[in-house]
């Protein structure tokens with residue numbers, strides 16, 4: 030992609046960012062480092078830790094639901110479980126997720142920069158993340174116990190309940206600022222730090238997606254910040270703003286909540302789409318089909334996505350005109366997502382597809398995200414929505430989108446970029462085995478939810494009527510398969526970090542973006558010389574597998 | 583991973599004033615949206631309870647409000663002048679005007695303090711018995727009043743701290759005639775604080 034690949038980062042006298050010794054060394058060299066790559070890894074540690082906690086809580090919930098009646102936890106505990114699970118998975122795992130880990134690590138590299146625009150602010154964001162996470166966990170141990178409101182904190186219950194609601198609220202508030210500052214940093218980085226010759230349409234597609242996401246982060250987050258703060262203050266001081274007993278309007282809370290939280294689903298999914306657009310050309314050895322369509326559809330999703338929030342509230346009381354408009358807009362917003370799917374499939378067509386682990390996860394993404402997306406469009410239809418509202422169908426739908434979509438894209442990114450980040454290769458065969466466990470387990474876990482939701486199983490219930498038992502049983506068994514897969518997957522990745530074969534090859538997959546032209550692992554400031562970009566990304570001139578593809582394991 | 587590790591002494595200096603300004607503008611955007619959320623809530627309830635808002639607003643002291651508006655407007659001016667001064671390399675003049683800005687900001691906060699405590703003495707504060715006996719519209723008016731002016735006051739305090747840092751930077755030469763983007767950004771922030779007040783003032787004080 031750059032004019033002369035040989036001069037970039039070949040200077041082997043420079044230590045990698047992992048060995049680099051700056052002002053501080055040891056653990057301080059990490060905790061005080063402003064290197065975007067180290068911060069990316071700090072985020073990775075935090076985000077994965079919370080992911081494991083969240084998965085464990087999900088596992089407990091599924092166990093409770095294995096049979097009707099009280100199985101392992103009481104109704105109250107179940108309420109606290111799904112709330113904590115939701116808060117952790119949303120605010121601590123999936124929203125920061127891809128941008129905070131891979132955006133931090135790769136965005137500057139992909140545009141040929143040495144770091145983000147505001148490195149110190151970047152480190153500060155991580156500390157905010159850590160603070161938010163701590164606040165969320167504190168609610169477990171403090172008297173009152175974790176909140177039982179659901180991750181949506183709907184008023185008036187969130188003002189009346191005796192559990193610790195203020196802690197998760199302030200956690201979400203602080204995490205919001207962390208996310209907002211990351212967004213601000215990325216926008217400025219993309220505007221100011223692109224290497225010479227890297228025009229907008231020469232940017233890799235993941236950069237486009239990080240850029241679009243950053244705008245959503247900056248524009249939507251303040252609304253949720255102030256809204257959640259108002260709920261906390263409502264609890265503390267009884268200002269009455271949302272409390273119906275004092276004249277406030279709880280539906281207004283729902284509007285403000287979803288004005289952020291619907292765009293937030295695009296904060297989750299757009300970066301995932303960027304990852305997919307990055308991996309597909311590499312493992313099909315083809316130029317991406319419809320580059321501009323994919324780039325602009327990210328922006329279109331970001332724009333339309335901010336206008337559809339009220340589809341979460343069709344049953345909360347709304348004028349017919351409002352219902353009609355929000356229903357229509359919801360269906361329109363599916364179009365840019367579908368454009369992406371068609372372009373990806375068109376890229377696959379006649380490509381020489383290499384079914385390595387990253388590609389498997391990407392293919393699974395397309396499949397699962399399509400199910401998630403289509404079930405989403407279904408709920409945009411008001412008559413169906415009224416039937417499905419607050420049923421297990423919704424739970425199935427959003428797990429397909431968030432976990433099957435963003436989660437799988439993140440797993441793809443791990444398998445794609447980890448060798449670059451750490452200079453170690455995982456066991457590729459084991460990675461594929463793990464994939465099949467995860468993929469099959471996932472569908473066993475969540476597809477029954479779609480079916481039983483259709484049949485009337487409500488969400489957020491720890492108990493159910495006997496006719497739903499078979500579905501719940503299958504779903505719980507699915508969760509065991511899925512979690513087995515996750516254990517194999519992360520065992521494989523972590524083991525690679527310690528004892529996997531060392532990779533020094535710069536371009537282990539035959540990618541055409543800038544990260545594959547610098548050292549593995551990258552040196553401290555990525556490039557010894559800032560590259561000059563002359564070609565568009567993904568310019569595969571022929572259909573040949575570029576580098577020799579020997580199994581290193 | 584390569585075995586040889588070199589200790590790097592040189593610090594990477596990177597300066598991008600346009601980038602810094604862009605970052606600040608984005609941040610101000612988020613602040614506007616943050617207050618925008620509150621203004622949405624305000625307008626919803628103003629339309630729901632027009633009479634009660636009208637009545638409740640009579641409780642506010644328009645004189646203090648006007649005074650505070652003048653103070654903040656003046657402080658925006660002194661802030662702007664301090665930036666012009668630094669551009670002309672007049673360091674002590676710039677310091678003087680930065681100090682004047684802090685002084686005016688403190689003055690604003692003192693007024694605010696007296697205004698709030700006077701209300702408290704009348705038993706008007708969130709959750710008070712007096713207030714809870716009033717109509718919903720009045721409860722909401724004062725709820726919003728305390729929330730919004732309180733949040734604004736918090737921004738004033740943050741502004742004071744920021745300007746204090748700028749005075750330190752200016753006297754140490756970190757902010758200078760050829761590198762004043764920090765002071766400029768602080769100025770932008772301060773103008774935002776001012777602008778928000780310009781909206782708060784009529785919405786609370788002048789609707790009676």
Ligand code: HEM
Pocket residue numbers: 083084087088090091111112114115116118119122123178179180181424428431432436487488489490508511512
């Ligand atoms: C092994 C993994 C997981 C399992 C077993 C699991 C299971 C569950 C279960 C049983 C519920 C409660 C359904 C109900 O009673 O209403 C739930 C809710 C939820 N899950 Fe998961 N989940 C997993 C992973 C994830 C991931 C990766 C995400 C996000 C990316 C996520 C986000 C949520 C959210 C937002 C809720 C709603 C909480 C609420 O109702 O307030 N989950 N999950």
Ligand SMILES: [Cu+2]
Pocket residue numbers: 290291294337338340341
């Ligand atoms: Cu939505």
